[in-house]
Amino acid sequence: xxxxxxxxxxxxxxxLRQGGDVGLVLGFFVLAVVLFPFGVGPEPEVxxxxxxxxxxxxxxxxxxxxxxxxxxxxxxDGSLELMALSTMPLELLVxxxxxxHWVTTxxxxxxxxxxxxxxxxxxxxxxxxxxxxxxxGTPALSLIGAVAAALTLGxxxxxxxxxxxxxxxxxxxxxxxxxxxxAGVAGPGAxxxxxxxxxxxxxxxxxxxxxTAAALRQALD
Amino acid sequence: xxxxxxxxxxxxxxxxxxxxxxxxxxxxxGLSCRLAAGGALVVTGPNGAGKSSLLRLLASLLxxxxxxxxxxxxxxxxxxxxxxxxxxxxxxxxxxxPALSPRETLRFWAALRGGVPSTARTDAALxxxxxxxxxxxxxxxxxxxxxxxxxxxxxxxxPAPLWLIDxxxxxxxxxxxxxxxxxxxxxxxxxxxxxAATHQPLDLPDAAGLALDDFRPRxxxxxxxxx
Numbered sequence: 001x002x003x004x005x006x007x008x009x010x011x012x013x014x015x016l017r018q019g020g021d022v023g024l025v026l027g028f029f030v031l032a033v034v035l036f037p038f039g040v041g042p043e044p045e046v047x048x049x050x051x052x053x054x055x056x057x058x059x060x061x062x063x064x065x066x067x068x069x070x071x072x073x074x075x076x077d078g079s080l081e082l083m084a085l086s087t088m089p090l091e092l093l094v095x096x097x098x099x100x101h102w103v104t105t106x107x108x109x110x111x112x113x114x115x116x117x118x119x120x121x122x123x124x125x126x127x128x129x130x131x132x133x134x135x136x137g138t139p140a141l142s143l144i145g146a147v148a149a150a151l152t153l154g155x156x157x158x159x160x161x162x163x164x165x166x167x168x169x170x171x172x173x174x175x176x177x178x179x180x181x182x183a184g185v186a187g188p189g190a191x192x193x194x195x196x197x198x199x200x201x202x203x204x205x206x207x208x209x210x211x212t213a214a215a216l217r218q219a220l221d
Numbered sequence: 222x223x224x225x226x227x228x229x230x231x232x233x234x235x236x237x238x239x240x241x242x243x244x245x246x247x248x249x250x251g252l253s254c255r256l257a258a259g260g261a262l263v264v265t266g267p268n269g270a271g272k273s274s275l276l277r278l279l280a281s282l283l284x285x286x287x288x289x290x291x292x293x294x295x296x297x298x299x300x301x302x303x304x305x306x307x308x309x310x311x312x313x314x315x316x317x318x319p320a321l322s323p324r325e326t327l328r329f330w331a332a333l334r335g336g337v338p339s340t341a342r343t344d345a346a347l348x349x350x351x352x353x354x355x356x357x358x359x360x361x362x363x364x365x366x367x368x369x370x371x372x373x374x375x376x377x378x379x380p381a382p383l384w385l386i387d388x389x390x391x392x393x394x395x396x397x398x399x400x401x402x403x404x405x406x407x408x409x410x411x412x413x414x415x416x417a418a419t420h421q422p423l424d425l426p427d428a429a430g431l432a433l434d435d436f437r438p439r440x441x442x443x444x445x446x447x448x
Binding site: 002003005006007010013014017018073076077078079081082083084085086087088089220221 | 280281282283284302305306308310312313314315316317318320321325328329330332333334335337338
C-alpha cells in the first residue's frame with residue numbers, strides 16, 4: 001500500500017510542481033465554454049438550453065488534453081519499465097495513476113463548472129446537478145482514457161490517434177452526464193441518470209486497469 | 222552502507238540455452254550461464270551483440286525466444302512476480318523526474334519495491350554515491366553523471382539480491398566508478414549477485430566473463446557454462 005500511496009502522491013506532486021498541466025486543462029475548459037456565446041449568440045434562452053451539454057463536452061475535451069501525458073512521460077524516461085518490475089501488480093499502479101489524474105483534471109473541472117454555468121445562465125438547481133454529475137462521471141473519463149493512453153503508447157501520432165479511440169467510448173458518460181441535468185430540471189428527476197453515471201465510474205474502476213495494464217505490458221515488450 | 226545479507230537466497234540463477242529474438246533478427250542463441258550467491262558476471266560484446274537484450278531478458282522484461290531461466294531450479298516465468306521482487310534492473314534510462322528531488326525519487330522507488338522507505342536507508346544510499354549534499358535539489362539541476370549516480374542509489378534504497386546493471390558507468394567520473402565498485406563489493410560480500418554489461422573496465426574481483434560474440438547465431442553454437 002505504501003507503494004500505491006507513494007505513486008499517487010508522486011503524480012500529484014509532479015502535476016502541482018510542473019503546474020502547467022492543471023492550468024492548461026482548466027484554461028482550455030474555460031476558453032472552450034466561453035467561445036459558445038460568441039458562436040451561437042448571447043440570448044439567455046439559447047445558452048440555458050445548450051449550457052449543460054456545452055460544459056460537459058468541454059470538460060470531456062479538456063480531460064482528453066492531459067491523457068496523452070498520463071503514461072508517455074513515464075514511458076520515455078524508463079519509469080514505466082521499473083513500475084512493471086515492482087512488487088505491486090501493474091493493475092493497481094494504473095488505478096493509482098488514474099486516481100491522481102482524476103484529482104488533477106476531473107475534480108478541478110467539476111469545481112470550475114459552477115462559474116461557467118452562471119455565465120451560461122443556468123439556474124441554481126441545474127448547477128447543483130451539473131457539479132454532482134461531473135464529480136460522479138469524470139472518474140470514468142480518467143479510467144477509460146487510461147486504456148486509450150496505454151494503447152497509443154509508443155505509437156507515432158499518438159496525439160491524433162488517442163481522441164479517435166477514446167471519444168466514442170466517452171459517449172455513454174456524456175449522454176447520462178448531460179442528461180442528468182435535463183432530467184433533474186424538466187423531467188422525472190436526476191436520480192436515475194446519476195446512478196447510471198456512478199455505475200459507469202464504478203464499473204470502469206476494476207475493468208479499465210485490467211485493460212490498461214495489458215496494453216502497457218504490450219507496449220513495454 | 223547497507224550490508225544485511227540475503228538469507229535463504231543462496232539459490233543459483235541459471236540460464237540455459239537462451240535465445241533472444243528482436244523483431245526478425247535472432248540476436249543470440251544457445252546462451253547458458255550460472256550465477257551463484259556472491260557472484261558477478263560481466264557481459265561484454267560489440268555494439269548490437271545483445272548486451273542490453275540479455276539484461277532485459279534476465280530482468281524478465283523480455284521473454285526468451287527459446288531456453289529457460291531459473292532461480293534455484295524453479296522456472297522464472299512460472300512465478301514471475303516472486304522473481305521480480307528479487308531483482309534490481311538499471312537500464313540506460315535513469316527514470317528520474319526533473320521536478321522531484323533525489324531524496325523524493327529514492328523514497329518513491331523504495332516504496333514501490335514494497336515496504337515503507339526508511340530514512341536511514343535512503344540517506345545511506347545517497348551518501349554511498351556522494352549525493353548527500355544535493356539530496357534536496359530538484360533533479361533538473363543535476364548533471365548527467367549525478368543523474369547516473371542517483372539511478373545507482375536505487376540499488377541501495379531497497380534491498381534485492383540480484384542486480385542487473387546495464388552500462389552502469391556511463392557518465393560517471395573516476396570517483397563515481399570507485400564508489401560503484403565499493404558498493405558492488407559490499408553487495409557481493411553480503412551474498413548478493415551482479416550482472417553488469419559494460420564497455421568500461423570495471424574492477425569486479427573474480428567476476429566471470431560472458432562474451433556475447435560467442436553466441437552469435439550460427440549452426441552448432443555450443444552452450445557453455447560459466448561458474
